[in-house]
Amino acid sequence: MYAIVKTGGKQYRVEQGQTLLVERLSADEGASVTLEPLMYRSDETVVDAAGLAHVEVTAKVLAHVRGEKLRVFKFKPKRGYKRRTGHRQELSRIEVTGISAGKAKAAKAKAAAGAGEERAAPKAKAAAAAGEEQAAPKAKAAPKPTAAAKAPAKPKAPAKAKAPAKAKPASGGEKASEEAEDGS
Numbered sequence: 111m112y113a114i115v116k117t118g119g120k121q122y123r124v125e126q127g128q129t130l131l132v133e134r135l136s137a138d139e140g141a142s143v144t145l146e147p148l149m150y151r152s153d154e155t156v157v158d159a160a161g162l163a164h165v166e167v168t169a170k171v172l173a174h175v176r177g178e179k180l181r182v183f184k185f186k187p188k189r190g191y192k193r194r195t196g197h198r199q200e201l202s203r204i205e206v207t208g209i210s211a212g213k214a215k216a217a218k219a220k221a222a223a224g225a226g227e228e229r230a231a232p233k234a235k236a237a238a239a240a241g242e243e244q245a246a247p248k249a250k251a252a253p254k255p256t257a258a259a260k261a262p263a264k265p266k267a268p269a270k271a272k273a274p275a276k277a278k279p280a281s282g283g284e285k286a287s288e289e290a291e292d293g294s
Contacts, residue, residue: 111152115145124206134200165211169204
């Protein structure tokens with residue numbers, strides 16, 4: 111008999127009496143904690159939510175410890191950049207004290223019996239719904255108004271008149287105009 115539980119974002123396969131290191135738990139040393147089961151296996155496998163609701167995995171917190179030191183070294187060549195840091199993960203050592211599946215088998219049997227009823231029920235519901243549609247058809251929506259029935263659009267405002275173009279001086283600029291005056 112074993113269970114797969116989830117704690118600290120990781121999944122573990124546990125059996126009764128097993129000790130393991132998990133991510134730090136908020137419970138004190140000596141306290142009992144309940145772990146979230148994802149699967150239970152004994153004579154039969156239980157993976158559905160209804161069956162797992164009856165499965166309980168309990169563990170006792172033995173100690174809070176720190177993992178081994180991990181060294182992190184950063185290096186960029188030809189730049190003189192070197193950094194060394196370390197990290198120690200906070201962990202909890204737990205012992206699985208019990209895996210119980212009180213009503214898991216009964217829930218699975220009930221779910222199997224309920225599944226047979228549910229398979230027959232949709233057909234009955236579909237037949238009843240079809241009978242209702244024939245008895246009371248839906249009213250049709252009103253037709254949309256046509257283009258002729260719409261209100262006439264406002265006429266556009268007339269465009270503004272453009273300003274007259276400025277007169278350009280004759281070629282040669284001011285000298286050409288002065289010579290024209292002298293020659294008279």
